[in-house]
């Protein structure tokens with residue numbers, strides 16, 4: 001029942017001299033979805049993307065884009081995809097329109113088709129007014145929009161976006177999210193990387209968490225969070241002692257909706273199935289056991305928790321400055 | 326390879342270099358009124374009295390220097406020819422270009438077309454200025470055409486070196502260090518400023534190993550002596566340039582393959 005996947009990556013590896021950027025990485029992207037690669041700085045997101053767009057040969061493994069091998073059928077792959085790089089790959093001395101015209105020729109569009117398409121795209125990303133100014137006078141957000149227009153120019157089947165909203169303000173970010181959803185609704189397949197948890201959560205249909213060059217887990221944000229097993233109550237008690245905590249823990253454990261209890265410093269983290277029932281019941285047990293509650297917090301599972309669970313460390317970049325060749 | 330597509334790509338990429346130049350007012354200025362012209366006018370006049378007519382074998386120092394300045398222009402343009410590709414590589418534009426279905430050589434070919442055309446135009450500007458100062462090439466317009474061909478052939482190899490460097494260096498600091506390291510000795514250890522006969526022996530040996538010298542020694546007689554003296558020199562220079570270009574293109578292709586795959 002699955003149509004043939006848009007992208008199939010098997011046991012992919014890439015080393016730069018002594019540095020292993022990705023290792024034994026496998027993933028599948030379905031046609032028509034927004035697929036996200038989520039990971040901290042240096043995780044290997046851009047490297048994976050670069051291999052998929054054929055500008056970087058893999059050291060091992062295979063990657064097929066729309067059924068074509070990125071190494072042996074690179075030209076075919078290139079003519080089917082669009083790419084929006086992580087750095088603003090913009091020529092400061094060209095106008096927005098000239099960027100698109102240049103790419104039109106590189107994708108071998110006939111002049112007339114190119115012109116229609118360029119006007120269409122400029123309208124789409126709201127750059128019509130600025131189309132004939134040189135790019136060095138653009139703001140960061142305008143450059144990003146131009147980048148995106150460039151990625152869409154060839155009318156691709158798949159667009160690869162490397163951190164599309166990096167460094168944008170909240171409004172522009174939301175607009176670009178909308179825009180990416182719109183593309184998906186028009187039938188495009190979108191592969192994007194991000195290092196924003198929230199972006200992965202809200203925008204991606206499915207995502208893969210990548211860390212140290214490896215995929216740790218794949219699924220829809222909802223599945224991933226549900227996989228952790230329910231919401232979390234953190235209960236802190238007054239004059240907390242290990243004995244008191246153990247007592248409370250023992251009292252709460254038999255409750256039917258409790259899945260898991262952990263003692264973290266002077267509070268209890270309780271995974272529960274149903275917040276409505278659990279909250280009053282836990283307070284009642286505490287009362288009963290004479291444990292005066294200092295505070296009680298309730299949290300839905302967050303993607304961050306998913307990340308911690310599967311990678312064993314909190315979500316922080318390890319090396320924000322990556323030397324670019 | 327589709328010829329029609331190839332032409333479309335190369336033309337568009339070449340136009341990009343032209344556009345960039347026309348937008349960079351400062352570098353446009355320096356391209357037209359380049360420093361080389363000052364060398365010609367300034368040193369041509371300054372050393373006029375110091376230069377010994379017997380040694381330089383020319384009516385005056387400026388006509389002697391003109392050939393050297395023509396070749397120095399080729400040298401500078403050629404060695405700097407890869408800089409823009411270096412910047413493209415560093416800011417990711419090259420990657421964007423390489424993600425499109427263009428033939429892998431298009432970017433390089435476009436750069437060649439641009440650098441060689443600009444160099445040819447500059448040679449014409451230099452010869453015109455020299456003309457105003459009274460330098461009349463002995464071999465006339467055909468001689469100028471030969472100079473352009475020689476300049477172009479030398480430019481091909483130099484640009485290949487420059488692009489190879491652009492693709493191999495880790496940073497543009499490295500690029501400019503190597504550039505400075507290459508270009509001054511290439512000029513001073515050649516017959517650009519003084520004839521070989523005026524050099525100490527060890528320097529002559531080094532200058533003879535410098536392709537610059539052979540190129541200048543072919544261009545100079547075209548300006549100051551005439552066809553009889555020029556033809557054998559031009560023939561030697563063409564042979565040396567064929568070898569030089571072959572070596573540079575081989576090295577350049579390897580560097581490019583390593584960087585682009």
Ligand SMILES: Nc1ncnc2c1ncn2[C@@H]1O[C@H](COP(=O)(O)OP(=O)(O)OP(=O)(O)O)[C@@H](O)[C@H]1O
Nearest residue numbers: 016019021040041042043044045046047195322325
């Ligand atoms: N050209 C290169 N030479 C050497 N090492 C590299 C090169 N490019 C990337 N790396 C290394 O490979 C690893 C993965 O880098 P990559 O750019 O794929 O990370 P990323 O997930 O995109 O990070 P970010 O979120 O910062 O963009 C890093 O350790 C990085 O230092």
Ligand SMILES: [Mg+2]
Nearest residue numbers: 045046047086
């Ligand atoms: Mg990246």
